[in-house]
Amino acid sequence: MMNRILSPVALLAGTGAGLLIAPQALAQQVRSGTAAGVSISNQATVSYSVGGSSLTTSSNTATFVVDKKINLAVAELGGTPTIVARGATDQVTTFTVTNLTNATQDFRLEADQQDVSIPLLGTDDFNVTSVRVFVDSNGNGTYEAGVDRATFIDELAPDATVTVFIVANIPDVAGITQANVSLNAIAANSGQAGTLGGDVVATPLTTPDSPTTVDIVFADDTGLLDQPRNGQQRAFDAYRLGSAVVTLRKSARVLSDPVNGLASPHAIPGAVVEYCITVNNAGPNVANGITVTDALPANTDYISNSLTVGGIGTGDTCVLNGSIEDDDAVGADESDPYGGSFDGATVRATLPSVTPLVPLNVGFRVTIR
Amino acid sequence: MIRLHRCCIALLMASAPVAASAASPIELTARVLVEQRQAAADGTTRIVLVPPARVTPGDAIVYTLIYRNTGSQPVPDLVVASPVPGNLLYAGPAEKAAVPEVSVDGKAFAPLAQLRVDGRPAIAADVRALRWRIAAPLTGGAAGQVAFRAIVK
The missing domain is CATH 2.60.40.10 (Immunoglobulins)
Incomplete structure (x- = not known):
């Protein structure tokens, strides 16, 4: 009889110790919960006294199965x-x-x-x-x-x-x-x-x-x-x-030569060549604070005040000229949206912003020595 | 003869809860039900108790322990005890049921507020066993019940 009362207690001592040692294991178990198919049983007891002696009766076992x-x-x-x-x-x-x-x-x-x-x-x-x-x-x-x-x-x-x-x-x-x-x-x-x-x-x-x-x-x-x-x-x-993908494309075309003039000019010494650098932004965002630098090619002479910046470019030619820049890096023409300068070896141009799919040009001219 | 005997055993097992002693005048029946939320006609949700056919972790189980004096003499000092099954978290007495004394170790029973585990106050999840002391003697033929809720882990 006494064993009956104690049996759940003995069983609990084990589980109780487990609970105390590993509270985290308990927390993890609670997350997905008791495994499906586990049968949960419970048996209660009742004790009472009859004529001064203590008696105990157990109940039936109430059982259910945990579902999935x-x-x-x-x-x-x-x-x-x-x-x-x-x-x-x-x-x-x-x-x-x-x-x-x-x-x-x-x-x-x-x-x-x-x-x-x-x-x-x-x-x-x-x-x-x-x-x-x-x-x-x-x-x-x-x-x-x-x-x-x-x-x-x-x-x-x-x-x-x-x-x-x-x-x-x-x-x-x-x-x-x-x-x-x-x-x-x-x-x-x-x-x-x-x-x-x-x-x-x-x-x-x-x-x-x-x-x-x-x-x-x-x-x-x-x-x-x-x-x-x-x-x-x-x-x-x-x-x-990516926020902005900026690419450069440079092209050159001969504008005139000393022999043929403007008609079918060829790249012979003395010919005027226009370089066109197209700054393209593939997007999706506007690219800001772009500076283009281009070292002057060997055997060419920069033509003073030929620098234009900010023209809208299509293809390989500078169809629309941008703002005309002087060759130094100061002055009124630097304070318009675009700036440009030539320091004797390198052409520099600044573009405050390039919006996606609207390429801008930097153009300048040289003569072939 | 044998057939009759078998029949009687089967009858006993089906109807009567396990009787520990032939002389026992006290009979204890455990019943398990699960709380289910149902939409009522007036738009509210009410909780009904249904047989534990569809039980998943998180569901609330209600155990009801029904004790009955099948004898004719009053029985004093009635104590109903139940463990909290391993995969369940004790969640207090069932609605309108007597509050049990609880135990975190199966030995010492007291109100929950007086128990401590690892130096901290015990919480309902620590409870491993329950005990109800029925104050008044149970008169012959009388019955009573206690009940508690537990959540499936």
Whole structure:
């Protein structure tokens, strides 16, 4: 009889010690919770006295089975868009997927392009190409082509987290600024290592309840473009073009020569040659404070006051001249938006800003010795 | 003969809770139910107790312990005790139920506020066992119940 009373106590002494030693283990356990399929039993006792002697009676054992609570968390890693360049390949955005189910699960992964702009992330104005999704197989947090090849999460233990990469190519198109992408993880059935199970289906509410079988209950939260309790979670990230990509292009054309004049001039000694440097900004942002320097070519003489800066350039020629600059670096012509100077060896030009897709020119002339 | 015997045992097991002693006049039945939120017709949410068919971590379990005096004599000094099962967190007495004395080690029982664990005041999650002392003798044929809530870890 006494053993009956003490048995739960003896059992508790062990668990109590475990709780005291490892409070963190308890906290972790609480996160995804008691494993699905665990049977929880309880037996109470009642003691009383009859005729001065103490007696004890035990109750029946009340038992139920813990069901499977499907839950997961998908999070974007880093908090900032991935900065990319036009035409770049295998550009990576990083996510984590955490299994909050009280059982081991597979997860199917979907990488999606957002066609609608999401205010939180910024305006989406292009789509990346060749979108792929890979699991960080070796757990080092860095995408390695050929190493991280798994396209689904296999047998993820309760409370375990894996890193997932969306890998995509950036089209080489002028004017693009940002592409938003999202990772959608869908809980799938586990049980066969190396194979993605089918999507988990919640036990229908019409299925007769049974206290002894493991039912499946979706418990995942709602999210942006995600329904609550559907066994899926979604997180967003973005590819953003580098703030400004400035390129220079230099061309030369012969304006006149001493023999032919302006008609079909050739590059012979004494000929006047115009150099045109085109400053192009591929965007997406305005480039500020640009200084162009160009050493005068050998065997040429700079023509005084031939420097023009800020003309709108198309192609290889300076069709529209900009503001005319004198050759020193001071004076009124330096305080207009553009500046320029020649110090005897190097041509310098300053452009306060270059807006995307509006190239500006720096032009000057030389004579061939 | 044998068949009859079997029949009786089966009957006993089905109907009567495990009887520790043939002479025991006290019978204790444990019942487990799970709290379920249901939308009421007036738009509010009410919590009902249903059989524990669909239980997942975070759900609240209500254990009800029903004691009954099957004899004819009053029984004094009734003490009902129950452990808190390993995967559950004690969450207080059930609605309208008597407040139990609790224990964090299964030995010393006291109100929760008087217990300490590792030098800190004990919290409900530390509770491993419960005890109700029924003050009045239980008269013959009478019954009563105690109940507590617990959360599935």
